[in-house]
Amino acid sequence: MKKILFITGTRADYGKLKPLIREVERSEEFEAYIYVSGMHLMEMFGNTYREIVKDGYRNVYTDFAQIHTDSMSYNLGDVICHLTGFVERIHPDLMVVHGDRIDALAGAVVGALNNIKVAHIEGGEVSGTIDESIRHAISKFAHLHLVCNEEAGKRLLQLGEEARRIHVIGSPDIDIMLSDSLPSINKAKNRYDIVYEHYGIFMYHPVTTDYPNLGKKIQQVVDALLESGKNYVVIYPNNDKGSEILLNEYKRMEGKRRFCLFPSLRFEYFLTLLKHADFMIGNSSAGIRESSVYGIPAVDIGSRQEGRYNLEESRNLQHVDERREDILEAIRHAQEYRFEAEQFGDGRSTERFMELLRGTDIWDFALQKRFVDLSSSV
Structure with missing residues (x-):
């Protein structure tokens, strides 16, 4: 064997x-x-x-x-x-x-x-x-x-x-x-005590090659989320160099009604929450791949996924840099980008x-x- x-x-x-x-x-x-x-x-x-x-x-x-x-x-x-x-x-x-x-x-x-x-x-x-x-x-x-x-x-x-x-x-x-084994949205929300009917999912990881600028960039991102007026399920970054800078900035969202922060989510429950989200935002590959499978609008921020997609093919995506006003504008237009794609399987x-x-x-x-x-x- x-x-x-x-x-x-x-x-x-x-x-x-x-x-x-x-x-x-x-x-x-x-x-x-x-x-x-x-x-x-x-x-x-x-x-x-x-x-x-x-x-x-x-x-x-x-x-x-x-x-x-x-x-x-x-x-x-x-x-x-x-x-x-x-x-x-x-x-x-x-x-x-x-x-x-x-x-x-x-x-x-x-x-x-x-x-x-x-x-x-x-x-x-x-x-x-x-x-x-x-x-x-x-x-x-x-x-x-x-x-x-x-x-x-x-x-x-x-x-x-x-x-x-x-x-x-x-x-x-x-x-x-694409299986029929995912938990229901009610089960997922109950497991993680998420009370929102409408929400976005935020995942943002350190760009290690741009470490000196990470602090000011994540500040702009969090400013935009706070100002947007939307509800967010926030998932911690990975453990690359700079994660401590991000987590320190995330403290500004803690204790606020519109933000639920989690170190991690069980994968199947994350998929269910993504499938029912209004949009996804950040720089995670999930915003490039998984969001497109479900046709969920996604806002890709910064350079982390640079070169990984073509906006003409990935029609559910918007790309912006880490500027508060640009991020807010993309969030406002997110629902115009609800398109499915089959580029990855x-x-x-x-x-x-x-x-x-x-x-x-x-x-x-x-x-x-x-x-x-x-x-x-x-």
């Missing part, structure tokens, strides 16, 4: 990996292992490892030995050290990582340097921060690329990856989004993932990769 090890460091990547983990767990041919690290283990961000434990998987390892600092490079090294020891104990046949977080980079490095196949979910995408460099680095270490769309696949070809290693499966979280990602696992191609190709020039037809 082949062992499939999934690496998760944040609530966001767990939401993407969850349908895949669940299906591997159900199968008779494979054994699922989950390595839980990073932001999941931090109390200030909701101790989200508990949500993974509640899901009842057989093999969950929560690495409480990790040290959490405000240095991304230190944290990366710490995860690599601890993950190496875990991998040496269980000897997985395949490691699965997602996206562009340091936990995924650690997984890709550990897998590649220990001759273990690595599958990267959602490689080949762009953004406006250090995350993009991390994502491309993961792709170069990974042996198998499970991308959202053809555009992402083409970028991997530009990175010199072999076409036979690239498979378009879509974004796995859309499988959950059709709800069959898990099915395609399992077909790959059950086939022979991904197990037969060599670990040693080679760079393919764009002029090559291979």
Whole structure:
């Protein structure tokens, strides 16, 4: 029985990996292992490892030995050290990582340097921060690329990856989004004591490459939210450098009737709340992807998602910089942008993932990769 090890460091990547983990767990041919690290283990961000434990998987390892600092490079090294020891104990046949977080980079490095196949979910995408460099680095270490769309696949070809290693499966979280298993809106509101009939969802993460300007930019954003007169479900940022600056500014919203602040939300409940929201605002990828699946208007603020979408195709989106008046204007016009899109998947990602696992191609190709020039037809 082949062992499939999934690496998760944040609530966001767990939401993407969850349908895949669940299906591997159900199968008779494979054994699922989950390595839980990073932001999941931090109390200030909701101790989200508990949500993974509640899901009842057989093999969950929560690495409480990790040290959490405000240095991304230190944290990366710490995860690599601890993950190496875990991998040496269980000897997985395949490691699965997602996206562009340091936990995924650690997984890709550990897998590649220990001759273990690595599958990267959602490689080949762009953004406006250090995350993009991390994502491309993961792709170069990974042996198998499970991308959202053809555009992402083409970028991997530009990175010199072999076409036979690239498979378009879509974004796995859309499988959950389009399922009939989400909680009702009343259940979601009752769970989190949200009393609003109308509300927006606000998620804003640090742009680490623009750290010196983060304070004045988030001040403009919070000024706009306070002045807008709207109700908001506010979800804490990720734990990148600068999160403490954001959280300090969020104190201005605490205790105000129009704002409900949460370190984290369980993924399925977040989806239900998003599906029924008036709009989403901030710089989270959820405002680019998940909002478009449900046709929820979204206001993308700043440079974090730069280059990740085309406004002519993503018709539910508005883009503004961190200026109070521009943000307020976008909020006023949000309902004019209620359009659905299918750019990132059709709800069959898990099915395609399992077909790959059950086939022979991904197990037969060599670990040693080679760079393919764009002029090559291979």
